[in-house]
């Protein structure tokens with residue numbers, strides 16, 4: 001499939017057929033991940049492919065209702081990983097924040113490349129950040145050592161077309177892009193038009209079709225609280241990453 005068309009057609013897929021990926025599909029996704037750009041070429045991303053269904057069910061149970069991880073044919077965890085670099089270099093006891101940032105970038109880009117490689121093969125997927133609410137227990141299940149830590153998850157599979165929705169409308173291009181210097185493109189009319197367009201999109205969805213504007217959707221998300229959520233910064237620090245300068 002044409003690379004640009006794959007990118008233009010992107011939409012998150014959260015419902016999969018009960019069908020495994022072929023070895024070739026998995027291998028293509030791995031190759032796309034491995035070939036991802038890497039800051040300073042440190043290659044500080046390691047991907048854990050969770051193939052043990054029992055383990056996946058445990059992760060799914062810990063991840064709450066954000067998505068049905070346990071039912072995904074594939075679930076991959078993109079981890080910041082300085083264990084390799086520590087073998088060849090004397091690094092401080094706490095990995096400095098700028099290096100941690102490199103690893104977060106490496107993981108995010110590799111994860112997006114994996115998703116795009118899947119979509120290019122007619123597959124679908126969803127990036128999962130929600131599992132981080134229980135990052136301590138999930139990292140223990142995955143036996144992640146010090147100087148490594150999960151950054152993102154990715155669930156992949158063959159899309160169940162019954163659940164395919166329209167693409168989510170994006171903010172106006174003029175707001176997302178500006179030439180040379182920062183420019184606040186906000187104007188109330190465009191904002192109202194976008195909110196209305198988003199409301200129409202939510203209203204016509206087959207599932208989760210309570211009509212709401214983009215503003216309302218953001219406000220609902222911002223007010224969501226997870227009382228049992230792990231302390232993310234404390235977790236990364238305990239894994240050996242400095243989060244301050």
Ligand SMILES: Cc1cc2nc3c(=O)[nH]c(=O)nc-3n(C[C@H](O)[C@H](O)[C@H](O)COP(=O)(O)O)c2cc1C
Nearest residue numbers: 010011012013014066067126127128129130131168
């Ligand atoms: C860093 C990141 C974390 C995400 N975490 C979740 C998640 O935990 N659960 C989920 O259902 N979707 C998650 N998503 C998917 C977004 O909800 C989705 O990309 C967004 O709503 C736009 O929809 P679209 O990708 O279909 O255009 C995540 C996306 C990103 C980039």
